[in-house]
Amino acid sequence: MSGSIQDTFFEECEELLEAMDEGLTAIEGGDHDSEIVNAVFRAVHSIKGGAGAFGLDELVAFAHKFETVFDEVRSNKLQLNTKLIQLLLRCSDHLADLVSVARDGGSTDEEHHDVLIAGLEEYLDEEEEDLTFEPMGLGGPSVPLPLAMETEKTYQIRFQPLKEMFGTGNEPFFLFQALSDLGALRVELDETELPGFDAMSMDESYLAWNMTLVSTEPKSSVEAVFEFVEGLCELSITSDKDAEEDAAALAALNAAFGMSGDSAEVDLPSPFDAPALAEVAPMAMTEAVERVETVKSESGKSEQRGPNPTLRVDLERVDRLINAVGELIINHSMLAQQIANLDVADLRDVETELEGFKNLARDIQEGVMSIRAQPVKPLFQRMARIVREASAATQKTAKLVTEGENTEVDKTVIERLSDPLTHILRNAVDHGIEKPEDREAAGKSRVGEIRLSASHRSGSVCIEIRDDGAGVNRPRVKQIAIEKGLIPENAELTDGEIDNLLFLPGFSTAKEVSNLSGRGVGMDVVKNAVTALGGRINITSHPGKGSTFTIILPLTLAVMDGMVVSVADQTMVVPITSIIETMRGSDDMINSLGADGMLLSIRGNFVPICDVAGALGLRKPNGDQPPGVYLLVETETGQRSALAVDDIHDQRQVVIKSLDGVCGNIPGVAAATILGDGKIAMILDPESILAAGPSSTSFDSERRMSNAS
Template identity: 80%
Template sequence: MSGSIQDTFFEECEELLEATDEGLSAIEGGDHDPEVVNAVFRAVHSIKGGAGAFGLNELVAFAHRFETVFDEVRANRMELTDPLVQLLLRSCDHLYNLVAVARDGGETDQEHHDMLIEALDKYIPEEEEDLTFEPMGLGGPMDIGAIDLPGIATEETYQIHFRPLKDMYSTGNEPIFLFQALKDMGTLEVTLDDSELPGFDAIDPEEVYLSWNLVLTTSEPRSSVEAVFEFVEGLCELSIDGDGDADADAAALAALEAAFGSAPAEAPPEAEPTVMVEETPAAPFEQPAPAPAPEAVPEVAGKQASAPKAETAKSEQRGPNPTLRVDLERADRLINAVGELIINHSMLAQQIANLDVADVRDVETELEGFKNLARDIQEGVMSIRAQPVKPLFQRMARIVREASSATDKSCKLVTEGENTEVDKTVIERLADPLTHILRNAVDHGVEKPEDRIAAGKDKVGEIRLSASHRSGSVCIEVRDDGAGVNRPRVKQIAIEKGLIPENAELTDSEIDNLLFLPGFSTAKEVSKLSGRGVGMDVVKNAVTGLGGRINISSNPGKGSTFTIILPLTLAVMDGMVVSVADQTMVVPITSIVETMRGNDDMINNLGADGTLLSIRGSFVPICDVAGALGLRKEDSDQPPGVYLLVETETGQRSALAVDDIHDQRQVVIKSLDGVCGEIAGVAAATILGDGKIAMILDPESILAASPAAAFDTERRMSNAS
């Protein structure tokens, strides 16, 4: 039970941290609206409250400090100075870490943790420095040994005198329930003292006249008895006399014990005639208005059946916009089913087309409607998986902050299009490459403050992260206003590392894209930040792994822009249906740059090294798909008819030779996992309209497996020049 609630807690933490982040960013931007301040306070407060319930002490303690400092701000006792806002932002980042550690395990950076605590403590006024906080939640420790078991401990007898004051009834406290709680602890005798009750005519309905003398025999410690009267302390005259142990445990533990040692629950209050007989007739006279008369209960309860807003934990709602939480698996099942539906439509359409019937127009009209509906459903289902990129972008703001402080640069992240929605999996798998690009932008893109000033720029570097939808794709752009790619240096490094020949003549864009070559790193030494021996090639792999593309463009002195184009979903893709050696196959549209019909003039034979396709004066190696897949002998006479110009991960272009192009359409991606092993050159499969299975090709791996791959950049360069 508590496991799933804990999951909810972590989910909620994400939202609360986002709210905190957002609020602090607004504050950083000069918005000191009390409502913004309050929202941040509440969010951190809720994190603390939830964390306490699960015994996450480190998180509780840190959140408590944060909250205490922020409470000072909220109460206008403290100014929101710039250093304080920066500290709070970093503390918020640290809260993210603490939550992540609590959820996923791992270690907190203790040094950083202590440093932040020390810094926060400086803002906490003296008298509030008592930050002891003892969580006692579901996951918290419990001192079982200290609990007295009924029948084992010795019994004590308490004489209790209880005289409610008028105010007690206005708080909704009811003597009978207190007596019931006492009765659960042992044997209780109740005697009503109505000696102060005046004659009927003299009764003031607002006044109190009754008091009680109680004799309780219980094995509970005195503190448990006192705990029963906790809520009415100060609202009644109370004396508890007995030989009970006055040095009993702390009140909180006692409350626990009292409930632990309670009498069997089935004993209803009516079983104690002493209480009821004396209490019931007295009540209406004594407390007509303020106290809930017991008779009122059935009436109240009667309304329950028609209560419209009854809600259980399973249908939890939050905020004014009702949402529904659904297992990802269920959404995926639906997406799969819609995929089948679309395939089904294609098959139906094909069969109708093949029918030998004179007039199929009516059927086709209906079928068109079917197709539109199927598409609507598909879009609807896809949107279930779609999430705004906002949380991802907010995380990136932290990355930029951390990176800036690690490199002693000052950068700010400006985000645009935060509400652009992208498939959940895409968002998840985008986090790492985006982190890398942003660290790279801070580390290598933005100049040191003094260099920026010298260049006449603002001291603070600006990194702009934007998301937008662009014709069925998602476009994520990271633009910095730094120095841009140092092209002479990049080229020199590429030559040093043997990635390109010394005499290579490259366009600016080709030089920029060298950054994506495996093993390329411009940092003179591997920096702590973006180093780790990981280059931009990893970023490119991650993006292409999502069926996307990445590009860099740079303007010396003005900055660089990384553009990532991603498909909207991973379940369906646009593919070009081609035939290869009598087989139908699909090539992802995203990897195709251009298609063309070839003629003999365009093909240049290089003998054993393969063939080159000449396009507008440049040459690209040809890879015969049928040959690469082993469907046809390499030296077959049959000339492929169509060339698909594709761009590989390294920016290198090749021409995939296929027999013919049939169609361009959306295909549902069916994983081959668990169906058959990995096949070189094949990424997945799909089902076509005619019910046949077609392989979805992976151009990258086809090229890697073909002789064209041996035909590397070097050869291309020297041949081209």
């Protein structure tokens, strides 16, 4: 992963795009604060800067237009209105596309690109003549130079960097250089604040510069030079048209800052000759050079909110750590078991220490797991775009409201949740939200609202997508299901059952195949994706009020709570989330149905019994085993079954070991884990055991049973 600077650039782009999105969303929400506008501008600018350095011309050209319009907004030449905000949002989406095209190859929709460019140009009164962009140097901002001739002005600039400026890797020299590009520049160093050598602190900034600039540029261009050190220095810029005022102002300025007569003069372009500069901040400078890759983005953000210091780590390293911790925990239980087996009279001390060891191991595990956990915020932000595009394509108006953005979920879960969420949201806009006229007629606001929320709920993550649309059209859903032969014509279904028909494969209610949904890929794909993550999805709907999709996901994919059971002398683990109830059965609870069907009577209800050993091909189905223990489980469709096992031993947290690459997909088995005694146990997947049913697979396991026992 890491290594090339280009990779770093793209990683940064991700962050910048995120910041940009965040800012634009805030602007859309009516917050026109100049800091937010500035933040977005800086993000676009930084992307442009990096892209320029890598010769990504298309990206640079687009970012430039985008940035220019934004600059107008920033300087209050353009008023933010809904139309402009919508355009800016679409541009930000396109910019993200361009970045991903630049990274992964492929192409963007050229027509779309041109439309957006044209849209942006509408807002630019003058034709931009300068499209070429020079890569940004070390903290030196590049300033587009308007060529318009104006009368010469004289600027008095007082520039006193704070020590933070050196910390962010900005270098006064480049600022002076940028200034001298604007016109004739005279720089004077003011070292009056420089304390005696003994009192000097190495990382404090004591120097200031007084500059006189004669230039035709407007004041805004001069200010733009200091754009990136805003808040990191004390700056005053005064412009005067005639020399007298100029001198007076200079005197006033000098007086104000207590400038002494013997100020040292520094000639450009060699400020490094000034020994003081090199002396004052040598440490800050080296540090700055080392961090130069990251400061660009950070300095932009830091003004708005203090960023938490973060560390970028290769995901593989984290995974290795997680694996190692998993081993540690297994190792601990093996050790504990060995010690317990020892024939020693007094083990109390050892056991106390062992308990401490266990707690530490758990702490480490939790810590490591939390490294993988990430807030769902970026995912939710991407979803705002989906809603935007979907509503544009369907001529509906909908907005996405997000809640619980800081809920942390395993990274893999976040990655794999993107597609199902996209699908659900598109569906919500396409099928859920009504057309604006219809909404008005129904007494709702014209703008549909889709609420996307995430929360932790007793060890799982709950993600809810709630729309305030029409709800599921149940008669129609049922009719389609009958037409497609998914349910018999005379089926009597409850409302909930009808809603859940949406998850059946090959079900699509769209009357016409729209651009968005209804391409033969239905909600069943969503369901499969969620199930693959070990989660569940549910839909509830109220006609006329909207529908809610609820996705329940496990917090992590690496550890799971399981019930340790024995099946045909093998130890196995059943995920606790799928178990509703456990019970010990007696003969009179078992009822035969047909040739080999068995029903278990639970408080007057009859549920089918599934012999786990039989389903796994480990023992002849329906052999003369004593009535064992039953685990009552519920499938996705809400149907209950009793899994018959020999015994229940324990309930514990197990580390999931994938069987991918070890052997192919085994029906009934989800993964494996290593138990305290070092043995491997299969983690069962009740859903697929029930799907397989009491299998008729050949009774081939006797030999292997003898090997295994």
